[in-house]
Amino acid sequence: MALAPQPVGRRERNKQDKLERITAAAGELFAKHGVDDVTTQQIADKADIGTGTLFLYAKTKGELLLLVQNSSYVNALVEGRAAAEGISDPLDAVMAIIRPVVECNRVQIDNGRTYLREIVFGDPEEPYHRDALSLSLQTEEAIATVLQRDDRFSPGDAATLAHIVSAIMFLSMAATIYIDRSVDEILDDVRGQIRVLLPQ
Structure with a gap:
């Protein structure tokens, strides 16, 4: 019972x-x-x-930002996974996952960049930081999953590529030299880099 x-x-x-x-x-x-x-x-x-x-x-303002941004990131990841479901092309499917993540990070550019900095340099024992790191890993897992639809990618290669894609996306959103780029410009840059990584 x-x-x-x-x-x-x-x-x-x-x-x-x-x-x-x-x-x-x-x-x-x-x-x-x-x-x-x-x-x-x-x-x-x-x-x-x-x-x-x-x-x-929350002990710091950075932790408060993590709390706020994490909830947006969760929704973006759900949206991206759903969008990638019906897409067979690996590159298009990866970009479908990435697009809402980039969009939510660029709603307020300084907040988005500070959030990324908190993920890298914040205290991993703090719960909201741990949640942010978990979301980053979930994004990589979602990317690896769509890459594995293509039998040219072993699970290990797909996971490695997903980690590289995550780094490309992260840098494209965080770097000061890209601060004035629109969402579409960032996505075009990310797409171009990922396309070089994937076999033709």
Whole structure:
């Protein structure tokens, strides 16, 4: 006999409510002003909590950005996987996965670049950082999966190529020399690099 799910207690509901308010407040302020021009006090005020409470959920502004961007990244990855489902050409399928990831990273360019910097240099023991690293790995796994539809790619080669593709995408979004590039320009550059890697 299956056990009925236990109701969530008041304390857990309050914690979830506060987390949602923090995420919404930080997301709105970061989108409007950019992460560098928002203070933790502003986020706490908008979420209607004290700064001490805010720091129980995220110790730094970087962690708050990870929290906000991770939720967008999750949605982008779901969208990209779905778009790649019906595409047989490996390059087109890979680009279908990548497009929404690049788009969500470029909604607010400084936030997107700071998010990428946090992934590289942040504390991997911090939970939102761990989530971001997991999303990066899931992206590579999705790319490797579509590459393996082509029998020219062994699982090992597909995984290696997916890792290289991830690095290309990351650098194209993060590098200062590309800061003024549009989403389509970044995607064209990424596509050109990936095309050279794939057998003709």
